[in-house]
Amino acid sequence: MNGFLEEVLDKILSQNSSLSNHIFILPSKRAGTFLKNSIAKKATKTEFAPEIWSIETFIEKISGLSYASNLEQLFSLYNTYLKSKPKEIETFYSFSKWGQTLLQDFNEIDRYLIDTKKLFSNLSAIQEISHWSPEAPKTQLMEDYLLFWNNLDVIYKDFNASLLNKNKGHQGLVYRTACSKLKSYLKENKNKTFVFLGFNALNESESIIIQQILEQHSSDIFWDIDNSFLKDPVHDAGLFLRDHKKNWSHFNSNDFKGVSNYYSESKKIEIIGTPKNISQAKYVGNLLKEISKTSNNAIKNTAVILADESLLNPILNSIPEEINSVNITMGYSLEKTPLASFFQLFFELYIKRNTKGWFYSNLLDFLSHPTTTSFLNSKEENNSNLISNAIKNKNWSYITPEKIISVAKDKDCISTVFQELNFTPLSFTKRCLLIISKLKDIYTEQSNSLALEYLYRFNSLFNQLNTLLVEHHYMNDLKSLLSLYNELLSSETLDFRGDPIEGLQIMGMLESRNLDFETVIITSVNEGILPSGKSNNSFIPFDLKIAHGLPTYKEKDAVYTYHFYRILQRAKNVYLIYNTEPDVLEGGEKSRLITQLLTDENKIGDITEKIATPNVVPSLKEDEIIEKDVDLMSLIKNHATNGFSPTSLSNYIRNPIDFYKRNLLKIDDLLAVEETVAANTFGTIVHDTLEDLYTPFVGKTLEVGLLHEAKKNIEALVKKHFAKTYAEGDIKYGKNLIAYNVILRYIERFIHLEIKQVKQNTIKIIALEQNLKVSLNFPELDYPIVLKGKLDRIDEENGTLRIIDYKTGRVEPKNVKITNWEDCITDYSYSKAFQLLCYSVMFNAQNPISEIQAGIITFKNLNAGILKFNTPKGPKKSAEDSLINKETLDLFLVELKRLILEICNPNIPFKEKEV
Template sequence: MQYFLDDVIDSLPQWKENPGNYVFILPSKRAGFFLREKLMLKAGKSLILPEIWSIESFVEEISGLHYASPLDLQFLLYKVYLDQKGIEKESFFEFSRWGQLLIQDFNEIDRYLIDSEKLFDYLGDIQELHQWTPDGTSSPMIRKRLAFWKSLLPIYIQFRDTLEQKGLGYQGQVYRKAVSQTPDFISKNKSKHYIFVGFNALNTAEQDIIQYFLKQGNTSIYWDADVHYLDDPLHDAGLFMRKYRSKWPNLQKNGLAGIGSYFQNPKKISVTGLPKSVSQVKYCGDLLYKLSSEPSENLDNTALILGDETLLNPMLHSLPSEIGGVNITMGYPLHHSSIAQLFSALFGLFQQKTQDKWRVKTAMQILRHPFLQPFFRDESLNSEKVCSILLKEYPNFVSGKELLEAGVSKGVLELLFPNKTPGVHEVIKQFIDLTDQLLPSYRQRNDVLNMEYLDHFKNLFTRLGDLCIQHPFVSDLKALKFLFEQLLSEDSIDFEGEPLKGLQIMGMLESRNLDFKRVIITSVNEGILPSGKTNSSFIPFDVKKEFGLPTYKEKDAVYTYHFYRLLQRAEAVHICYNTEPDVLEGGEPSRFISQLLNDPVLSSQIEHQIIAPKTGIHPDARKAIDKSERLLFKLNEKAKAGFSPTALSDYIKDPVLFYKKVILGIRDCEQLEETVAANTFGTVLHQALEYLYRPYEGLYLGPDAVHSMRQKAPELALKSFDEHFLKGMTASGKNLIALRVMEHYLDTFLLMEKERLKKHKIKLVGVERKLKIPFNTGTQGPEVYLKGTVDRIEEVDGSLRIIDYKTGMVEPRNLRISDWDSLRTDPDKSKAFQVLCYAWLYKQQNPVHNLMAGVLSFKNLKTGYQWFGLKEAGRSYQSDLHESVLLNFENQLQLLVEEIFNPNISFEPALT
């Protein structure tokens, strides 16, 4: 089958006679490149090719203005904004958050030739209605807001005038200017024959310009469409062309040239659902490998369309080597590179710096950054060792001196962690120095790609420095980071290759006017294809409808056309979509897929399948651990040091966990706590309670003591928090909330104490009392000690009570048993096991008759003290720990210890 651009050329055989008189205008430069190659092939002789323009360049030529760069537009708009009187001025960074949006709206207004004065007056009136009050009152904030909306028209006028004086313009301004210049342009170029090729969604300015050319008679226009969707009044793919056909005089008379019925030809369409983006990438790689293995298959006529262009990097890593040549039209965006992430982290480091300290989390992120590792190796810096020290010693902030002590070399410290908080120009200089310092490490390794990255970034920072000199209002790191991200988004690394050979990898918009025998499209999900209902604009939706500005409806129609146009001439189509809806990766399968599956012509040609990676059910990787002689020896050593109630509870929960934590000494992986963790919060609260109660140990408590403790509680809570977490820093954010929660816990608890003192006589016997005694196993077995620290021991009206503080949630059912064996077999009874263990330990050294043991849960303070309870036949739960109760518990301890030391019983993993 012959493709669109070939059809256009073949319908104009006279172009060869006088090619200099022909001018082709296409939607994109990419389409123009393919057209140029086809003209060369069809010329058959040496000649000067016709002029070929993209529509944007052609409009620029007509207008006499030049497009200003996005950053130049931002700077100029900010200066115009500062010139306005009667409105509150913001910093450049604050302005940058909405300035680009305003430029986009200016673009739309001008491209669609809207009466700007009427529109801005309308917007101002809407705001006045929104702020209207029955009594006519107004606040300073409302007046400032209204003043800003009223200033939009003066800003728009001054912005346009200033640009035009410089011979520049934003896109919409250039288009509006071109409309007025088109008649004069045509009169000066009467000998030219203009051919507009492959357009679909045209703004009002483009429509007026093209109709001017059509009216003068020496112009042709070719539409790339199919009657399948063009003649369907409900099909969005033909929305714009149907509108032009009914309204343009030339089209009413002559119809649409270039229309075909390609969907009548048989096609092979496969629609494949795969979980997540990585699966789509792997599937496409496997598909390309199979296609390249077929002798009759030529990938020169195959296009891989990335619906989500962020998949370019994983796709490149998934391409099989067997496919040969690959042409990537979009270039590799610099902001996806690892070095871009490094500089973003450095910006974060500088912005978070206190007067003399760096944030540990960001410092570790930089020290662990893969791009810096070759440089660190050359500097003999062990970054993982440094990070391990920072993790243990400095949980929040670290000074330069402390970084040196942790192992950071002086050269690295000066390069990445300067003592003085850098300003805008210092940061730029430091980044340029960093690229210079890194380059030798990569040159030595002949790492061409990363050397290219460094060269790009050095040029970027040099340009950034020039911009900051030209525009002094870029005076803080936030604004500098914004400029950095703007420049970064505009830059990419071009791929080298033969543009017309091999597999073509491109985005959806780059496929305009191009046809391929085989098409593979990824990420065909709602929110990606089409992109969804986004309305980032100062102009509300209903106002856009009123003034004829495009909305998401028109945007969806654009994507629909591009999708169906890709399919119309293709013989084989492979469509992939993500079966797992995700906020970041798109939603449910695209409406385009539903349309295809219900299409009366195409549905019979579609094969729909869902593919998932092969996943087998693997047995639990954890194996039982036999008790070898060496293990038993190690177990004996640990027994002499003493088993705590917590360690024995771990054995009941999971013997393998006990083996790892107690026998091998493996602890949970240390993680950096930016926000205080639950276990640290518990440690801090225990410490604060010890500070409060230690002075009263051995004394009877009274109202004065409780009153004194309530006054000291906030100070002692902060002291404990500082010792275990803050390390000299100020509590802020979630950590400040945690501190306030702790203070609330303490005050609520002390108020409970005050109420208890009204009813009971309370003596504080012990605080954080450490206990350790030998446990008689009754055999010639190993020497075993049990140990523990009792949070609180008190005497209430002559009855002794053992209390364990818990910061987590504990309910009465966790402390009640009716079956003694449940203490050894049910992990849910671990709280009961622990308090009984503390009570038993205390009783061995202190003869006592009336004894109770329980828990105080700070997350469940309203329940008060919760006591161990034993339910025996025909009786309610009993809390008194009389001799028989502790003897029964001792029997359970005996069985548990015997099981731990039994060489014939392995450490079995807990059932999950």
Template sequence: MQSFLEEVVADIIHTAQISDDLVLVVPSKRAGVFLLQQFSKVTKTASFAPTIVTIEEFVKQLSGLRYASGTQLIFELYHVYQELHKEEAESFYSFSKWGNTLLQDFNEIDRYLIPPQEIFSYLSAIQETNHWYVQPNKTPMIESYIRFWKSLKPLYDAFKDHLTQLGVGYQGMIYRKAEENIGEFATSIQPHSHFFIGFNALNAAESSIIQTLLSKEKATVYWDIDPCFLKDHLHDAGLFIRSYLKQWPYYSANAPKGPAPTYHSQKNIRIVGVPKNVSQAKYVGALLEELQDSDRHALKNTAVVLGNEHLLNPVLNSMPASISNINVTMGYPVANTPAASLFNEFIALYVTPQYKGWYYNDLLSFIAHPYIQSLFKTPQKTTSELAGSIKEKNWVYITPQHIQQLSSEDMEVLSLLFSKDYTSPTALLNACDTLLLLLKDLFTSETDPISLQYLVQFHVVFNELKEYMATYDFIKDLKSFQSLYKELLAIETIDFYGEPLEGVQLMGMLESRNLDFETVIITSVNEGVLPSGKTNSSFIPFDLKKEFKLPTYKEKDAVYTYHFYRLLQRARNVYLLYNTEADVLEGGEKSRFITQLLTDDSGEKNISHVVALPAMELPVQENEIIAKDLSVLTVLQERAQKGFSPTFLSQYIRNPIDFYKKYVLGIQEAVNVEEVIAANTFGTVIHSCMEALYTPFIGSQLSPDKLKKLFPDIPRVVKEHYKEHYPNVSLESGQNLIAYHVIQRYIEKFITSEIKESSKHTIELLALEEPFKTSLAIPTVDFPVFLRGTLDRVDKKDGVLRILDYKTGNAKNSEVEITDWESLISDPDKGKAFQLLCYALMYSQKHQPEAFEAAIIPFRNQEAGLLTFAFKESVGKSPKNTSITANTMDLFREQLVQLIETICNQQEAFVAKQL
């Protein structure tokens, strides 16, 4: 089957004399390359090739103006805006957030030849109506708002005049100027000397230009569309061309050129659902390899069209090694390179100044960047020294002074990266330049051409920044500098070099215009991607756009529809990939285009629909088992000599594997910076404060008068112990200030409850934070075993001895009540009861009281009262026995001995528990 360009070239050669006077206007440079190749194939004799230009180049020649870059336009617009608004003008940083939207609206107004006075009058009237209210006088803010909308027409006029003086323009301005000049241009060219090839959605200026040339018989237009889309008045693929054929006077007497019935030819269409974007990239790679294996020439006429162009990098990385020729028509965004992430982080460190310093996570993330690591002489040592100091000294915020305390060999690089002097855009830009030169020298010595190419592009960006900052004086703050940097970075790309006519063609949807392939693979055919959906970055309301015939999301969807179906027209094998896992960021459900294909009259098309999933094998869950060798017993013996703590034993009950890792191998939890006081530190501070406040009362009876005298000292004591256990933090704001006041409140509430209790009961304080270490007789263990721990408080209430344990976390009655003794060493939820009985055992072996109680003081929920250990005959409301006697200790000792025997038995392996 002939491609569209083959048909066009054949017709042009048949009807016109080929020379450089013949001008062929195409939608894109890509189409021009393939068009020129087709001329070279069919031309038999040597001759000058026709002049091939894109529509933008053609319009620029007509207008006599040059295209200004997006960055130059935003600067020039702000310059004009400043002159008009004087001291009322916003900063460049604030302006940049809406300036690009305004530029886009100016562009649309001119491209569609809208009378500016009319549309701006409508727009200001609409905004004034929207902010109408009953009060006779508007607020200053509303007055300013209405004044802004009324100033758009003067800003538009002044901006265009300013650009005209510079000899440049934005796209719409150039199009409007070209449309004004087309009449004069048409009289100066030869008849039928211009050919417009493969256009679809024309703006009003393009439409007027082409119609003028058609009416004067100076041009020919070739439409790339199947007649079936023209006949179907509901199908969006033919929306624009149908309107041209109906509305342009030329077609009332002339038939259109180009439409050919190809869509209903024999096709194999495979619709493939693939989970997530990366899986689509992997599927594309596997599919190309399969096509190449089946026919080694198949890839010469194959195109991969990326619905979502962010898939470029994953697709390139998924290409099989056997495919040597890949032609990429898109540039690789510089913003996606490692150099971009480096400079983004570096600039961000200084844009949001912290009077406290740099946030430690941002700093650690920055120095972990591969490029920074490569600059260090001793990267591992420098990084570990800095990270170690941050964790050891709990630096949540780091200042240059903190950096200078390090004794690193890389201090020169660190001083460049972390300085207090980068407070102006010029200083920060110079620092970026210095960093770039250091990296350039490094990559030159290491012969790393790819990284060097990245740096070349950044050199371009930084030079542009210098130029703009030298020309314009409104880049005064770092936020404006960052905004400009991001603006420049967003438009920079690294071009791929290769043979444009060889191998697999990898392109975006717009690059596919006018091109036909036998095999087409389209990715991301999801709603929100193809088509892109109802996005509206414009100040012009939808109703006003409809009134002035400006494009809305309806026309935008029709553009995507045309490109999609045009790709299918002449293809024989089509693969449509969509993401089965719909989400906001990666597109919605499968595209309406797929649904439409499945429901339309398919003609000769053979459509299959499958969901591709990677082969998966679920691992069989196996309990982790670790045998005990002599080294394990040696460690256990050493710990037994020092004394097993209740926490140590509770860890084994909870999970023997975690016990093995923590206490046998010595793998501790990572030391992290405490930005907000951690739960264990919070508890330590309360323990420490309670000891400091109550120590004077040891050996005496508590009384309301004594306890009331503690209140004035609470803030001072809490502050001292907070600083002692959690240094280098500010208690002036944030969550740490809240935690500081919570600790005070907990202690005040406890002392208040103690005042009530001591007024009704006799409470004698016997001990605080008393350490114990007692020996245990374990029959099957041939080395000494000790139990150790620290009792938070021992007192007597109305003559009843109480062992009390402070808890600042969650605690419930069910955790200190048991119905059978075996649960103490088998149920992790009884861990608090187990710990209380351990403390009780240590105390009873030393002091041998007849009967006593053990309880938890729950600081988090003091209203619940003490949580006292109790034994019950059954679950439910059966009577509780809270008294701990010699018999209680004997029953507990049996369970404790059994637990320690299990831990120390070499034949009993560590077996993971399923929690």
């Protein structure tokens, strides 16, 4: 197909035998590449190629200045701000947040050649009015605030002067300078023919420069607009061009060139709604696969235009294998590379470090990063794993470099990354450059060319930071450095290499200027993305912008509208894809441009609409069932002969799948740092402390005096068991300190209540933490069944034997009461009663009893005393209900046998219960 550039080139070649003295000026470099290719194809003889410039490069040449980088501008502006001697000096970090907006305003003011004295005077007056109070004089805060706005003209002039002294400028300053130097430039190039191609919205500088060249020189301008938009007085796609045609004196005697009538031709336009970004990418992939089947050249004449450039990565991953050649006009953002997240974590490691060291979660995140593992690990040693495991095993909440060095093998690499000293911004960038240098050796040895490419770009980035920090000394903290690093990183891209003409074209909206394709796929055609919405990141109010001729969001919307319709002009197949999901961050509804298209009576017949959604197959959650094969039966047999514990049997009652995973497969929770004392750790400390307190009393009758003496040891014993059970976890702060004091309080209250009981009863300690085991012979099984467990306490109160279990969780009287014997092996809410009966069976096997009591002491409700197991034995309850005798045990053994036989039955699978 013949696109805009080819059509214009044919017209120029029909009037000129040679193009060597021509200078072509286009909106973008990308269009220049395609123009050069078209000239090469149409050339019939050898000659010098014409000069081809983007408008920005052309104006840079006129001005004699070079563009200052954004960071150079920001530092120069901060220097100028400091010289203005504000009453309250902002740090560079806080200044950078609003300094970018001020740079943007200065840039726009100069591009539109605004009278700055008048504008800043108006702006200062507006600020004063908004803070004016007729009743009272201005406060010092108000005076200081207004001083800044009154000094804005001085700051602007000094800032521009500081850049001009370096022969540099921001874009607006370069444009303003170019206007003043245009005459001398044209004298030097009086034999050149200037041709402007495909422009639309022009700022005041561009407008003046182009008009002056058109009036004074052999020159021409070709627009790229369809007649239907140009003639429509309200269509935004022709807004700027109608204005140029009306107001430029050049068109009083010259034709308005570049107007076409392609938009009215028949087209195939599909509007497709898909949920979320990934669905858009997948849909594009399917479209490209179908297009590639139509003809060999179909893909060469296809462009995928990304209104939201963050879709690049998913789109690349969705390109079908059938497409061999892809050209990407936008770079791959350096922010998305693995090294970017590595350095982000490295920054945060030192920014978030406090006097106690690094918090474990931040350090574990850093250690688990692939770049960290590459840096720290050698063929012999896995240092990152050694450190991670030490943190988890030793339960370090906060970690110092000394702790890391104590467990790691390669001290050199460790000391490079983990330092005790507090880095200055300059020393930190040097440390990053040292890490890059060592990573270079690692990646070179691995022949990892892609990682080396990333590394090269980050080396350049940190060298740039280093140069800026040496030149400017006012940055004194890592937080400011991180802000600066992110600012640099956001503008850095990795360029894709390849033939810019061949294959599928993937580009952003601005790269599509002047280019035409038969098939166009535009993604993210959502309100807030295309067009971008009413964002007004400026200190200049809307009304003031209108009064001084500065662009507002209305003009920006018209720019997007032009680009959108210009892409559609010559295209034959158009696919407009939008996100159907109402997400504020990604656009909540289809673009108004789609709605406008749907209201076009001339185009409605070409349009089809559809919503593309993946086939959703409902997945009904089915209960998990584990059949008992030979291997599983072997595991069950081993577990049965080693011993069922009351807890493991309770796990089965709760959910057989839990029993299968936890007790048979031994799948426990992953090893992790206990930032705060976990419930099981809490319980272990309480149990172990009580064991140590009561061990001297085993075989003795408790006395008030002995218990008072024991109270003195509580604090030392709790600390001892915290150190043993909580590893090297810190209990001096926060929730851990609260947990420590709660345990102290629990045990003190327990001893206090024990003293009250001892005063009224005779209590003798028989045993503590006694391990019990009993063999149960079931004829149905050809292997023995063992029941094992540990009794917290066995004592005797007024001659009655008692089995006591300590619980730090909540237990209620109903949990230890059995009304229906079958419930104890089917309903987990009776698990406490089940466990007490298991302990009673085991105790009876070793010490046959006539009667015994079993109960639970819950530390959540110590005042309730011992919650005794009981079961009704008649129509009326009596004191005997709490006694466990031979009859009780026989009744329980019937149910226990039924439970164990069910577990050991190969024909009954483990079936998931809803917990």
